[in-house]
Amino acid sequence: MKQIPRRKDIKNKEPLAELLNFAEKDDLVKLVLGLAARDNSIRRECLDTLKETVKVSNVLKEGAASSALLSLWRELEPELAELDEYGGGDHGQEDDVSEYLSELCDKLDETTLSKNDRDELLEEVLRYIQSGNAGMDDFLYDVAYATCKNDDDLRDLAERFEALKSSWPTDHARRIYRRIGDHKKFLALRALTMKYGMDYYDLATFYWETGEKDKALDIAIKGMKSGEGRMDELRLFLAERAKESGDRNAYLDYLFLQKTDRLALSSYKEFKKECSDKEWKEYEPRIVDLLEKSDNVQSLKIYMHRKEYEKAIQCFIKISNHSYYRYMDSDILQIASRLENRYPEEILTFHKSSTGNLNSSTSRKDYRFKAEAVKRVRHILVDVMKKPADWRKYVLPIKMNNMGRPAFQEEFAKVIPEWKELK
Structure with a gap:
C-alpha cells in the first residue's frame, strides 16, 4: 500500500497529479x-x-x-x-x-x-x-x-447500397460491380436505367473494354438517337472510334456536334484548327447558320474574331438589351470598346442605358457604379465623337438634379474628371 504523503510534502504541488500518483x-x-x-x-x-x-x-x-x-x-x-x-x-x-x-x-x-x-x-x-x-x-x-480494403469489402458495400433501393446508391452499387469485375451484376443494374446519354456511354465503354467492340458502337449510336441530357462523352467516344478506324468524315461530324453543342469562341477555333481548308469550307456555312440563330456573348465574340463587324454590332444591340449583359458582363464592355470607333452612336446608346435611374437615392456602391457608366458616356462623346458640348449638355442636368444628394456628388467627383467644375 502506498504511503500517504505528509502535508508539507504536497504543498504547492498539483493536487490531481498527486492523487493520480497515489x-x-x-x-x-x-x-x-x-x-x-x-x-x-x-x-x-x-x-x-x-x-x-x-x-x-x-x-x-x-x-x-x-x-x-x-x-x-x-x-x-x-x-x-x-x-x-x-x-x-x-x-x-x-x-x-x-x-x-x-x-x-x-x-x-x-x-x-x-x-x-x-x-x-x-x-x-x-x-x-x-x-x-x-x-x-x-x-x-x-x-x-x-x-473498404479489398474486393470483398467493396462487394459487401455494393450489396448494402443495392439494398437501399434508391437511385443514387444503386448507381454506386453498379459502378462497384463493374470495378470488381462482376459483369453479370453490373449489366443487371445497368439495364434498369437506360435514359440519358451518360447511361449509354457507361454501357458502351463497358462493352468496348471487354472486347465487344461492335456491340459498344451499336449502343453508342443508339444513345445518340435516344439518349437525353448530357451527350458530351458519348459524342467524343464515337469521334475517337471514328478517328481510330480512319473514318475522317464521321470523326468530323461527331466533333462538329460536340464543338457546336455549346458554341463558344474557343470551340470555334478548336474545330477550325482540326479542319483542312477544304473541310472548313464544308462546315463553315453550318456554323454561320448556328450563329445567326443564337444571340449571345459567344456569338458576338465569334463575329468579332471573324471581323464581321456589321453582324457583330447587330448582335451586340440585341444582347445588350438584357440587363444581365449590360451591368454584369465585362466581356460586353470590352467588345463595346472595340466597336466604339466604328459604331459610336450605337455604343453611346448602350452606355447611356447602362447608367440606370440617375435621379434616385441609393447606396454609395450604386452611385460609384452609375458614375463609371457616366464616365463611359463621357469617353464616347469627348474622346471618340469629339463633341464636348454634347457631353456638357448631357452631364450638367445630372449634376444639378442631384445637388441634394451629397453622397452622389462625392462619388461622381471621384470618377468624373471635371465634375466639381461643372456649372
Whole structure:
C-alpha cells in the first residue's frame, strides 16, 4: 500500500497529479473508463495515446485504432443528426461536420476496422445516405468507400447500397460491380436505367473494354438517337472510334456536334484548327447558320474574331438589351470598346442605358457604379465623337438634379474628371 504523503510534502504541488500518483490501478482504470463512457472525445484520446505508449500486441493496437475511429464517428454523429433533422444548418455547423467526416475518411484510409466496428459504422452511415437530408452525401459516400480494403469489402458495400433501393446508391452499387469485375451484376443494374446519354456511354465503354467492340458502337449510336441530357462523352467516344478506324468524315461530324453543342469562341477555333481548308469550307456555312440563330456573348465574340463587324454590332444591340449583359458582363464592355470607333452612336446608346435611374437615392456602391457608366458616356462623346458640348449638355442636368444628394456628388467627383467644375 502506498504511503500517504505528509502535508508539507504536497504543498504547492498539483493536487490531481498527486492523487493520480497515489491512486490504485483499479481505481484509475475505473475512472478512465467512466470518463470515456461519458465523452467520446476522451475515449478517442485515451485510445490514440495508449496504443502508442503502452507495449501491447499488434492485434490489440489494431483493435484500439478501430475503436478510436468509431469514437470519432460518435463524436460527430449528434451534429450530423441535427443537420439531417432540419435539412442542413448554418455554415459553421456544416463546416464542422464536413471537417470531422474528412478527418474520419483520412484516418480510415490508414486503418482497417474490425468487422463489428465496420458493420456498426456502415449501418449508421448508410442510414444518413438513404435519408439524404443532411447535405453531406459526398462526405458520407467517401467514408463508406474508405472502409473498404479489398474486393470483398467493396462487394459487401455494393450489396448494402443495392439494398437501399434508391437511385443514387444503386448507381454506386453498379459502378462497384463493374470495378470488381462482376459483369453479370453490373449489366443487371445497368439495364434498369437506360435514359440519358451518360447511361449509354457507361454501357458502351463497358462493352468496348471487354472486347465487344461492335456491340459498344451499336449502343453508342443508339444513345445518340435516344439518349437525353448530357451527350458530351458519348459524342467524343464515337469521334475517337471514328478517328481510330480512319473514318475522317464521321470523326468530323461527331466533333462538329460536340464543338457546336455549346458554341463558344474557343470551340470555334478548336474545330477550325482540326479542319483542312477544304473541310472548313464544308462546315463553315453550318456554323454561320448556328450563329445567326443564337444571340449571345459567344456569338458576338465569334463575329468579332471573324471581323464581321456589321453582324457583330447587330448582335451586340440585341444582347445588350438584357440587363444581365449590360451591368454584369465585362466581356460586353470590352467588345463595346472595340466597336466604339466604328459604331459610336450605337455604343453611346448602350452606355447611356447602362447608367440606370440617375435621379434616385441609393447606396454609395450604386452611385460609384452609375458614375463609371457616366464616365463611359463621357469617353464616347469627348474622346471618340469629339463633341464636348454634347457631353456638357448631357452631364450638367445630372449634376444639378442631384445637388441634394451629397453622397452622389462625392462619388461622381471621384470618377468624373471635371465634375466639381461643372456649372
